[in-house]
Amino acid sequence: xxxxxxxxxxxxxxxxxxxxxxxxxxxxxxxxxxxxxxxxxxxxxxxxxxxxxxxxxxxxxxxxxxxxxxxxxxxxxxxxxxxxxxxxxxxxxxxxxxxxxxxxxxxxxxxxxxxx
Numbered sequence: 488x489x490x491x492x493x494x495x496x497x498x499x500x501x502x503x504x505x506x507x508x509x510x511x512x513x514x515x516x517x518x519x520x521x522x523x524x525x526x527x528x529x530x531x532x533x534x535x536x537x538x539x540x541x542x543x544x545x546x547x548x549x550x551x552x553x554x555x556x557x558x559x560x561x562x563x564x565x566x567x568x569x570x571x572x573x574x575x576x577x578x579x580x581x582x583x584x585x586x587x588x589x590x591x592x593x594x595x596x597x598x599x600x601x602x603x
Contacts, residue, residue: 490514493601494557497594503557514556515602521556522598527591530568534584543572560590 490511494501508514526549533542550565564587571578 488515489601490518493518493597496597496601497558497560497590499559500557507555507557517556518598518602521552521558522595522603524552526552527587530565530587531584534580539572539576539578543569546572558594561587561594564590 488511490504491501493499494504504514505511508517526545529545530542530549533539533545546565546568550562550569553562553565564583567583568580568587571580571583
């Protein structure tokens with residue numbers, strides 16, 4: 488297990504995660520819970536179905552989780568999607584959703600490499 492390298496590889500903020508969770512074992516445990524949840528899938532599904540209310544709710548939850556875990560690239564994308572859907576029922580977030588897919592793939596890959 489190399490939590491610090493995981494954060495380096497995904498361009499996350501290891502020091503912020505460590506400040507919140509106090510040690511690598513707990514960070515790894517929370518990352519495992521993150522990888523096991525389905526909020527990411529909810530975001531993708533909601534966008535594909537043009538359910539912007541559900542997209543807002545899922546991206547808002549994702550923003551909180553990724554913020555607490557200091558998964559910076561995912562947090563920034565979740566923030567953008569959250570704000571775009573806060574008061575709108577018709578948005579084009581194709582670029583952001585594609586970036587989210589790419590970043591999530593990287594996080595998953597590096598999680599499997601360094602944590603799992």
